[in-house]
Amino acid sequence: MNSKKTTIHDIAEKLNITASTVSRALNNNPRISEATKKAVLTMAKDLNYQPNNLAAALRKGKSQLIGIIVPRINRSFFSAVVRGVEEVANQLNYRVVVSQSLETVENEIAVVNTLLNARVDGIIVSLVGEKSTDYEHYENVTKKGVPLVLFDRTTTEIGTSQVIIDDYLGAYMATEHLIKQGCTKIAHFTHKKRFNIYNERYRGYVEALKNHNIPFNESLVCEGNMQLEDGRNCTKRLLDTDNDFDAIFSSSDYAIMGAMQVLKERNVKIPEEVALVGFSNEPFTSFTDPPLTSVNQFPIEMGQAAAELFFEMLNSTKKKLIPQKTVLQPELIVRASSLKLEH
Template identity: 35%
Template sequence: MTPKKPKSENSIVDIAKALGISPATVSRALNNNLRISEATRARVKEMAKEMGYRHNSMASSLRNRRSNIIGLIVPRISMYFHVFFITSLQRQLQAAGYNLMICQSNDSVSVEKELANTLYSARVDALVVSLTLYTENIAHFDGFLRQGIPLVFYDRVPTRRTEAYVIKGDDYRGGLLAGNHLIQAGCQRIAYISGPLSCSIYQERTRGFVDSLAKHHIPLRQEWIYYHELTAENAWDSLRKLFEGDIIPDGLFAANDTTAIAAVAFARERGIAIPDELKIVGYSNDPRAAIITPAITSIEQYPNDMADKVAETLINALQHRHTPSPNTIGEPLICPVDLVRRMTT
């Protein structure tokens, strides 16, 4: 059986013939040009709807050198922080006339490179990126900088200076708050489960935590520190090792709430009383941390506030190039964090 040939789509010329007007008038009417009367614009749009006309936004963007599309690359869309960040950012950008094209790297550097090239070729007006756990060389974003396309790194940002905008949480203070709180709660034997140190957020959280212990003269046991991807499975592996000896921790700083939740489940299985025998601080203030029993003390990152800063920076860079920016290229804009105390401490 011979497949049917796809029916050709109606064009501006077809609409013009149907209405007995020029294609130029149709084009202006579809683009809401005020030189065309409101009545004519209404007639053109009604006919376009009847004929199933689809506006070619790609061709229009090539002519105008603007796509009104912002690219976004996130490590994993399922992560609590990014869920709230994306929702808030998309709402603000749409209100300003931009659409958000969301891509997921799955924490793969090679996928991140492919996505950067794809979004560059798609002529996005700007790009927002939270890097993978393992991205150290950011050369695959250089094309955006060379062409003057606004580039914003947020949350997981480059560990070296860049000419892009950088907006990040105060992860050093987050690590400091976690360590100080566990010590003030009476902990003397504190373990730490971190993400890979190739990632900026875990470098900073680790530095803050280590400085806190040093300030209070609490010994840091290297055998009680683990660096790996912060999945529930990895957390259980590390927790089994932490609690297999005669001397066990009385405090745990988990660098994300997935690990802290795993620690609560582990303690329940082993009959370890929380917070009497083990105190736990997580990170991100994932909603699950508040509803689990016992509810988990965590570091609040305020993803909506970070989205506000990213949106403000983008809109300023795209629409108000000659006014002062709330963010300076190359100088990180630091978003505050706070400790939310609950029943695990």
């Protein structure tokens, strides 16, 4: 019953040809006659042949695997990106190996190493670190000639391709939207660790105010970890210090949810008294009451774009390729939480 796995040699033997021919036949090599190809194919089926990619990978020096590293896979944004990558990769007969860095650089280093050991053909990653010393293991990757693509949480310190959305623009659109709804005292929630993405969003916020001649008020900016609780704290502080504000633009949907909770608890009307806009368009944003205006980051498309950049690098013949940067356009999804005017 367990008649050993059948190999191309078994097929060759049965047909009185060599393994080379079988290999070429299976790979549809033009130098093999149609007749033998057909014979090989049917014999392969008869013997229930299952190709061993490991052997091919070893010989060819490529595993048809893409490693992808995300902080945590069970976060809707990241899992959606993975989905996008997977869909493009599968099309081209590549598989995706998923790893979590769990937000620590040590994990990240370990994970990069095991992926390299597994001889993945490339790595797609959303970074954990923020200091430039946190990137050495990635410089190692590029030095080895393994394609590396960054997404969302990126850096320019590693000279490699990346895909991001235009965070600046997203924030600008969000803020401008609030302004057009008549808001003039717009608070902003941002991350205390100033990743690129949060800095850009902050910039967008500030610029939108400036371009509409609204004075920037430092005390309306609140920093935190961008979690629900941080949003709650920021909102309480705003309310308690009696800072006058009529809108909040948060760089995170979770933080703005905290705001919504606190405002409701204190019977502040949304959006009449305070309008709310988040960032990321998390799946829950359409289920809140009122539904939350947010900025769509197109995570699936981001994954697809990352995969495409990866394959470009992979297929590039040049040794030194110029890092590409794909910038996706964000989309402001307007829902009731910010709609003070009828449209």
